[in-house]
Amino acid sequence: MNTLQPHHPQQCQHLMSVTARPADVFVRGEGAWLWDQAGRRYLDWLQGWAVNALGHCPAIITQALQAQSTQLLTPSPALYNLPSLELAQRLCALSGFDQVFFGSTGAEANEGAIKLARKWGRTGGRNGERAARREAGAGAFEIITFDNAFHGRNLATMAASGKAGWDALFPPNMPGFAKATLNDLDSVHRVLSERTVAIMLEPVQGEAGVRPATRAFLQALRELCDERGLLLIFDEVQTGCGRLGELFGFQHYGVKPDILTLGKGLGGGVPMSAVLAQQHCSVFEHGDQGGTYAGNPLMCAVSLAVLQELSQPDFLAQVRERGQQLQEGLLQLSQRHGLGEVRGAGLLWALELGSDNAAEVVRACREQGLLVNAARPHCLRFMPRLNSTAQEVQTGLNILDEVMNQPGSGATESR
Ligand SMILES: Cc1ncc(COP(=O)(O)O)c(C=O)c1O
Numbered sequence: 001m002n003t004l005q006p007h008h009p010q011q012c013q014h015l016m017s018v019t020a021r022p023a024d025v026f027v028r029g030e031g032a033w034l035w036d037q038a039g040r041r042y043l044d045w046l047q048g049w050a051v052n053a054l055g056h057c058p059a060i061i062t063q064a065l066q067a068q069s070t071q072l073l074t075p076s077p078a079l080y081n082l083p084s085l086e087l088a089q090r091l092c093a094l095s096g097f098d099q100v101f102f103g104s105t106g107a108e109a110n111e112g113a114i115k116l117a118r119k120w121g122r123t124g125g126r127n128g129e130r131a132a133r134r135e136a137g138a139g140a141f142e143i144i145t146f147d148n149a150f151h152g153r154n155l156a157t158m159a160a161s162g163k164a165g166w167d168a169l170f171p172p173n174m175p176g177f178a179k180a181t182l183n184d185l186d187s188v189h190r191v192l193s194e195r196t197v198a199i200m201l202e203p204v205q206g207e208a209g210v211r212p213a214t215r216a217f218l219q220a221l222r223e224l225c226d227e228r229g230l231l232l233i234f235d236e237v238q239t240g241c242g243r244l245g246e247l248f249g250f251q252h253y254g255v256k257p258d259i260l261t262l263g264k265g266l267g268g269g270v271p272m273s274a275v276l277a278q279q280h281c282s283v284f285e286h287g288d289q290g291g292t293y294a295g296n297p298l299m300c301a302v303s304l305a306v307l308q309e310l311s312q313p314d315f316l317a318q319v320r321e322r323g324q325q326l327q328e329g330l331l332q333l334s335q336r337h338g339l340g341e342v343r344g345a346g347l348l349w350a351l352e353l354g355s356d357n358a359a360e361v362v363r364a365c366r367e368q369g370l371l372v373n374a375a376r377p378h379c380l381r382f383m384p385r386l387n388s389t390a391q392e393v394q395t396g397l398n399i400l401d402e403v404m405n406q407p408g409s410g411a412t413e414s415r
Contacts, residue, residue, distance in 0.1 A: 107152025
């Protein structure tokens with residue numbers, strides 16, 4: 001039963017105001033749809049920021065939660081539990097990685113990847129193989145990351161990220177990161193040094209406004225890492241788990257990293273993340289890594305259910321088909337309204353608006369019953385559920401079209 005009272009602005013005062021939010025309070029979700037307290041329904045193309053891979057409250061998740069919640073909630077991270085063993089085995093089988101550490105958030109997974117790389121650099125890798133592959137031997141620690149990257153909001157991942165202005169927010173910044181430019185190999189060579197231990201990036205920079213790395217760039221990074229004895233780390237917190245139309249983004253590109261991080265869609269709506277490593281760099285020893293909720297059976301049971309669904313024979317083909325429908329619709333929209341570039345893959349897309357009016361367009365869309373994100377002041381991002389129907393995609397496109405037709409949307413003015 002919904003016991004919430006109608007929202008009063010004063011209720012907000014006890015929540016730290018860390019982001020701008022509309023006044024509406026959301027109380028229920030089902031599939032592609034969200035309802036606010038006033039009973040208004042919205043087509044949700046945020047989906048918890050690409051978290052609800054299967055939409056809101058799908059039966060397979062609520063059933064997995066119910067079933068596991070009567071068996072075992074949190075034993076102790078120092079004891080084995082069945083769902084985490086099964087999930088580790090399943091993830092490794094599906095991805096071709098060898099070992100996994102589970103966390104709760106994307107930032108936690110990326111922090112784990114950074115620690116793993118630093119340990120690998122310090123110790124010379126498993127059996128000293130890094131030392132054997134590189135004259136300088138052990139002792140490297142620096143990770144090359146990219147401008148505009150987003151890896152999370154703890155201190156390590158903020159330093160790894162390349163968001164403008166973040167350097168000045170919480171000084172002193174964590175050292176050990178050097179910045180290069182996406183799709184610019186020369187910029188990587190410029191910061192490469194004896195200190196370098198790894199290169200870490202998102203195959204598609206989601207928060208930067210869905211900026212994809214090119215296949216040639218990722219291939220070149222793979223070759224560089226092999227030649228120099230460096231680790232390649234893909235942050236697939238956003239692009240993993242079906243979002244790009246393959247189970248993992250690295251499969252979409254055909255370039256396999258040494259370390260892979262997952263989050264968001266892996267939990268399908270519950271806090272779940274993972275660091276996956278190939279055997280040669282899976283160098284954590286007792287005490288190096290942990291967490292009270294690491295491998296929590298409740299979350300692992302949900303992830304198993306999510307992966308089961310994503311592995312159904314036609315599931316990913318459907319993601320690609322709906323993605324193509326969305327891409328074509330956005331291209332038409334862009335042409336009709338004189339907008340800009342359409343970028344993305346699978347069901348992660350961005351539309352350039354041509355002017356800094358994304359916040360107003362987001363507001364207008366919400367008024368028309370569509371929730372979308374302004375990834376940048378000039379750019380919209382769309383993250384619908386992976387099991388979207390053709391009808392839902394069309395409904396979203398229709399609303400966007402209506403909004404672009406509104407005087408003052410900015411779109412009509414640039415025609
Ligand atoms: C690529 C990427 N990495 C890391 C994160 C951080 O994940 P979380 O917010 O779960 O810590 C995000 C979140 O948007 C992300 O998109």
